[in-house]
Amino acid sequence: MARQNSTRERQATHFPAFENNAAVETNGALAPYKALVKRLSEAYGPSGSEERVRDLVRNEIKGFVDQVRVDAMGNLIAHRRGSRGQAKKIMLSAHLDEVGVMVTFIDARGFARFSSLGAVKPLTLLGARVRFENGTEGVIGREEKNAAHTEIALDSLFIDVGAAVEKIQVGDTANFVSEFVDPDGFLVGKGLNGRVGCAILIETLRQVKKSPHEIFCVFTVQQQVGARGAGAAAYAIQPDLAIVLDAAAAGDFPGAALTEIALGKGPAIKFQDEGAMTSSGARQTLLRAAREAHVPYQLDVTPRAAGDSLPIQAARQGVPTGVLAVPMRYRNTSSEMIHYDDAQQTIQLLLNLLNKPL
Structure with missing residues (x-):
């Protein structure tokens, strides 16, 4: 599927697999993914105090990975072996901490x-x-x-x-102190900036079949105070490709920055974070996976948005690094807002990427 060339065309495009949210709620209970995001959102974990969130994630991925360890920085590194010899190492990262x-x-x-x-x-x-x-x-x-x-x-x-x-x-x-709520397909709560990415990685590990790649899911610490943990993890893993899960500032509300990023229009593939240009090869890999999975996507340039991509990209002799971001309103507040569909589409994109050779 070719990328749409205009905002009007993007808004008019329909993706039926993601339009019906009738099964999101069951007898008044939160659907599994929403319940997972709620648990992560409500956990205590400012930068430097991520232990509770880390323990929660570790429990959630139990049985879906081959090895789990905590490094000296406090990053949680989960390893799932590939199905082939000489497999490529793919690092997927999301940060545990909140403001x-x-x-x-x-x-x-x-x-x-x-x-x-x-x-x-x-x-x-x-x-x-x-x-x-x-x-x-x-x-x-x-x-x-x-x-x-x-x-x-x-x-x-x-x-x-x-x-x-x-x-x-x-x-x-x-x-x-903030209550997690889910009004009409949206998810609202504190800490979603990083915890939505954590939930996406957890769900990806649960759903991925036999991948030809060595998968390293890294749940990083201290992203909010200078992306301290990510670089150390990338240095140790030496991945062939890294994809950072993050949030993209939306421009679809009054007075927002000039950007076409909108909630409900698919994940954003970033060209730039503060101090880092994403790798062309990594971007093309994400774009190909989105098209093959029939997932809508948006393109984002946010030069003032700091994230984990710079320290990962600069680790050792350099790592091809891409950023896949869920559009978000009201970032770094007590009521960060995302759209449920964008998170689910991000999972589908990652599954396509992991199940095929690079």
């Missing part, structure tokens, strides 16, 4: 100042509820002397934990 905050100072009255973990805009923090790893919750407030300013500075914000101040200390981290 959050870290306590830097607690004043005499018990109000905690903090730094951000990841690209969190101060405006999205004001009034937000946060939860620490020990379960202590707080509300983010703002100094009244700055209330008249339209710009919100991070150093004007604080966390109010009330009488529970003795339960937190400098260096503690917290994430958003």
Whole structure:
């Protein structure tokens, strides 16, 4: 299937295999993939504190891989052997961590100042509820002397934990308190930026048949604070091809950046991340897999979006690296939004890629 040449043509194209979501809900219960995303979304895991999410993923992939290990950085590396000798090594990665905050100072009255973990805009923090790893919750407030300013500075914000101040200390981290919901084919919750990719990799491992390739699914740590884990994993694996699962900023809501990326139109194949151009060969592999699987796709250039692609691409003597991203609204907030179909189509694309020779 040739890629459509215009926005109008893309919007008019139908892919019947993905249009009927009647089976998404069963007797009021979440469908398996949605339930998986909910578990991952609600798990605690700011950058540097990914252990709970990692343990959850490890349990989910049990029985679908040949070997699982945790490296010195904290990455979870799952290996599934190929069905042929001299198999190519394909690395698929998604990050475990989510944005959050870290306590830097607690004043005499018990109000905690903090730094951000990841690209969190101060405006999205004001009034937000946060939860620490020990379960202590707080509300983010703002100094009244700055209330008249339209710009919100991070150093004007604080966390109010009330009488529970003795339960937190400098260096503690917290994430958003947010309920996972699934309105009309959309999935909304915290941490979806990375956890949707984790769920896609888990489902791919469950569904893939005998692949000719050595498959390494890497669930990376500290992506939000400089993509620290991904490079170490790629250095160890030395893959022949790497595909990074991530989120693509959508432009289909009022005031969004100028991009054609939209929810419900298929996964985005990226040309560029911050500091990294994706490899031409990797892009062509993704495009071919999408066409063969009859999966709609979008093309994305987001030069200011940091991700795991740069450290993977630069590992050792270099790794051909592509980025496959699920379109997302409201990235790095407590209510990140994706479309169910885009995630399912991403799985189908990956299955096609893994089941055929490169």
